[in-house]
Amino acid sequence: MRLPRICEREGAVDGDPQPAVAEQGAEASLRDVARRAGVGLGTLYRHVPTREALLEALLRRSFDALTERAADLEASGSPDGALLSWLREAVAVARHYSGVIAAMVAAIAAEESALHASCVTMRAAGTRLLRRAQEKGLARADIDGTDLFGVLGALAWIGDQPSLASRADHLFDVIAQAILTPPAGGDAGEDRHA
Incomplete structure (x- = not known):
């Protein structure tokens, strides 16, 4: 048994039974994951000795895809639209695994964390899109990649809250408007969607 099979089962979304981590969140029973x-629990532990290592293995593919997506968006499309498209996709990835955002936020500061490199790479991809929008005067100049990662975390958390989940898209739009600057001569309340 190799780690990719475990991750493929856990990362599956269409047509497969709901994977344990996607269904139960970041605190899913490792026995249930196995x-x-x-596979047996011992096999799981040989390949992923900690919950954080499992999350890193599950999220690495998604984070790599977000990094590639940022590069694609950087090369095409409007800077503000690219930023918001990437942010919306990053929030969706974080929300796919309920409760994972706490591990992601902690991993940014903890270089020894199994999630650290993946989270730093993903944050850097978003930061490049933010800077591009800022250079064109389309995003607030007083925020940075750390702030953007914080916004991503907050938006993912909102989606994890049963009482707020139905408002997640609306709140995304509210926050998006706070990140972007109005176009020259435009109205601050003007509708701007990615």
Whole structure:
């Protein structure tokens, strides 16, 4: 049994039974993860000795895809639209695994964390899109990549809250308007969607 099979089972979304981590969140029982992946608990621990290592393995592919997506968006599209498209996709990835945002935020500051490199790379990708929008005067100049990562975390957290989940898209739009600057001669309340 190799780690990719475990991660493929856990990362599956369409057509497969709901993976344990996606269904139960970042605190899913590792015994349940192993059972659903069709391996013994000992096998799981040989490949992923900690919950954080499992999360890193599960999230690495998504974070790599977000990094590639940022590069694609950087090369095409409007800077503000690119930034908001990437942010919306990053929030969706974080929300796919309920409760993972706390581990992601902690990993940024902890270089020894299994998630650290993946989170730093993802944050850097978003930061490049933010800077591009700022250089064109389309995003607030007083925020940086750390702030953007914080916004991503807050928006993902909102989606994890049953009482707020139905408002997540609306609140995303509110926050997006706070990140962007109005176009020259435009109205601050003007509708601007990615």
